[in-house]
Amino acid sequence: MxxxxxxxxxxxxxxxxxxxxxxxxxxxxxxxxxxxxxxxxxxxxxxxxxxxxxxxxxxxxxxxxxxxxxxxxxxxxxxxxxxxxxxxxxxxxxxxxxxxxxxxxxxxxxxxxxxxxxxxxxxxxxxxxxxxxxxxxxxxxxxxxxxxxxxxxxxxxxxxxxxxxxxxxxxxxxxxxxxxxxxxRKHSLPLMYEGITRFIVGFFKKMFIANTLGFITDSIFKDISTVGTLSGWMAILCYMMQIFYDFSAYSDMAIGLGKMFGFNFKENFNYPYISKSIQEFWRRWHISLSTWFKDYLYIPLGGNRKGKYRTYINLFIVFFATGIWHGASWCFIAWGLFHGLFMILERTKIINIKNPFIGRVYTLLVVIVGWVFFRVEGMHNALDVLKKMFDFNVTDIDINNCMNYINGQVILAFILAVIISTPFIKNTYLKIRDKNSYLSNCVVIFKDIVLFAVFIISISYMVASSYNPFIYFRF
Structure with missing residues (x-):
């Protein structure tokens, strides 16, 4: 179910x-x-x-x-x-x-x-x-x-x-x-309201954003031989958003349901795509898993207490385990070790980016490349997609292939995905809400109207599609 x-x-x-x-x-x-x-x-x-x-x-x-x-x-x-x-x-x-x-x-x-x-x-x-x-x-x-x-x-x-x-x-x-x-455990109407709100947000993220962008990714990667530079980037950018909104949607819904029954589960995501380093990314992405490995594997192995070389070995082991935990495939292992490599490079200061903007660009690029290994089945196919993405050979066929997938719904889903992946809306809402004024009351009411609307929209998408499994079900 x-x-x-x-x-x-x-x-x-x-x-x-x-x-x-x-x-x-x-x-x-x-x-x-x-x-x-x-x-x-x-x-x-x-x-x-x-x-x-x-x-x-x-x-x-x-x-x-x-x-x-x-x-x-x-x-x-x-x-x-x-x-x-x-x-x-x-x-x-x-x-x-x-x-x-x-x-x-x-x-x-x-x-x-x-x-x-x-x-x-x-x-x-x-x-x-x-x-x-x-x-x-x-x-x-x-x-x-x-x-x-x-x-x-x-x-x-x-x-x-x-x-x-x-x-x-x-x-x-x-x-x-x-x-x-x-x-x-405590039960209250405010906690119930908070739970319902969180569930609706996750429901919308899954049904509209993740599923819409996931269709693009699945369609393009269905036949690796047809992937070109533009279609490769389009597919993996959509997948970058799909996996975040698919997985964080499940976490939102789980946290929301938990609150309705009096349980307060910890957050699992904290705007990972605004990270300025891979170390920061793993403090923001799948927090429950990274915390688990830190507390039950990394620290018992010695953490960073036994010298720098032992620290690097421990990081290698943790990210190997992170990769293999996600699935029985060399691509998942490669994805884990790829992130582990950059964790080590950052710890050794070989990569030490001070500029926040450049740091975010670098982190996103590493994450995007990593997602290729995570999404594409077979190491050979993953490397082939990466080669096509970075050979920058744009053809008319590739352009037409991309244009076939672009429509108003896709554009809106991607724009929302980019905006919601930052704390902009949340911070703006909290600033206005916390002002004891007529405007703050209007904003709260407007929020509830929007939530009701997106819930109805999400239900319509659910009814239109026969089955909506989450990506992490297979892990």
């Missing part, structure tokens, strides 16, 4: 929300949310729910054991933690990377003309497994570190892992951030 579907908007969500507020106690509310979340997850592929439930039970038991072991059993506590991590990553690795591993083993053995190949395993990737695996790992690791208390109620732990707003595509919610809200 997806947020941008009639089933969710007009059936599932109203029933869940209505039932939630009718139920009197927090314990029963949690049980209701858990059952609803399991229905939400099982809607498309019921068999995968057993994998998630199995992980919940295993981690519940092992976290309990870790908590019971005192400081006199440090080695046993550590072994139990390692065992838990191996199980969680083993399940993730089997479903997500087993055929990728088999493919590379077969290619490697073929170099030595060895007979026989390993057969691929007929297996489907459970939706959202990368997200809920990282969430439950954060819980067990924090219990080990004694940063959180062990959750003795398995219903509450299952709710943390399976809570439907952020289950499929994040943001990755750490247990420490919602520990108190699982047992006690």
């Amino acid at each position: 997806v947020f941008t579907s009639a089933v969710f908007l007009f059936m599932f969500f109203p029933v869940v929300l209505g039932g939630y507020y009718i139920i009197p106690t927090i314990k029963l509310k949690n049980l209701w949310l858990l059952i609803s979340s399991l229905v939400f997850y099982a809607w498309g592929e019921p068999r995968f729910i057993t994998i998630m439930l199995l992980e919940i039970v295993i981690n519940y038991i092992l976290a309990f054991i870790i908590n019971k072991l005192d400081n006199k059993n440090i080695m046993l506590r550590k072994i139990t933690l390692i065992f838990t991590v191996v199980i969680d990553l083993g399940i993730l690795g089997f479903y997500k990377y087993i055929n990728f591993a088999i493919s590379n083993i077969n290619k490697f053995t073929s170099l030595f003309i060895l007979e026989g190949k390993i057969n691929y395993i007929d297996i489907m990737l459970p939706i959202g497994i990368s997200f809920f695996t990282f969430q439950i790992l954060s819980y067990v690791i924090d219990v080990y570190r004694k940063e959180v208390k062990v959750q003795k109620n398995i219903i509450n732990l299952a709710l943390y892992v399976a809570l439907f707003p952020q289950l499929i595509a994040g943001p990755i919610v750490r247990y420490i951030d919602v520990e108190k809200e699982i047992s006690y």
Whole structure:
């Protein structure tokens, strides 16, 4: 089930929300949310729910054991933690990377003309497994570190892992951030209003901006052989906006839904395309993932505390992991290492841009090139697209190809994408709103009218299209 579907908007969500507020106690509310979340997850592929439930039970038991072991059993506590991590990553690795591993083993053995190949395993990737695996790992690791208390109620732990707003595509919610809200949370009309507003914004970003620009990208990259300089740039610029608005839209909707149920999830994006460096970009892009890797991989590896060369190795490992987390493909690995390279170059001051404008241009160029590896399937195809983009050989055929995709809707979507990717509208609105005047009241009313209008527009786009999956569903 997806947020941008009639089933969710007009059936599932109203029933869940209505039932939630009718139920009197927090314990029963949690049980209701858990059952609803399991229905939400099982809607498309019921068999995968057993994998998630199995992980919940295993981690519940092992976290309990870790908590019971005192400081006199440090080695046993550590072994139990390692065992838990191996199980969680083993399940993730089997479903997500087993055929990728088999493919590379077969290619490697073929170099030595060895007979026989390993057969691929007929297996489907459970939706959202990368997200809920990282969430439950954060819980067990924090219990080990004694940063959180062990959750003795398995219903509450299952709710943390399976809570439907952020289950499929994040943001990755750490247990420490919602520990108190699982047992006690506030509900209010202002929080409900804030949640509805945030959901509508995400709904519009997905249905109008991301889907409109995504159609351009998909159409051009459908046949790599027809891509030219202009069409290549057009496709990747549209994709740069598509992936941001697609993913941030899901985060907006998840955060909005969370507020309606009394949960306050942390922000996942903070205007990444205004960054002046790649380091800043990763402080603004997919914040929950970069924070997770920082806290649970980079710092445990030593961070920047063991000398500059060890720091560079740690960064290399983190960005390799970032790439492979996104998918079983050398293109994703290349994308991760490409960003890691520029992180290292900036740390060594080899790249040290002081001018803010030049810094933003440089960062956008690096990000755009990186998105080619992320979007185009196959390393050869990605390099071919980059070659065409930078050979600046503009032909009449390429110009006509681009013109076929340009219309009023595309132009409006791209203009809105550029404007909303900066804090201009938000800052302007807040400045006017915070002035205690007639104009500020008018602006607030105008905002609500606009929100209502874009919600109706978004519904019309939803009805016109049969299916609207989010890009990060496949991760």
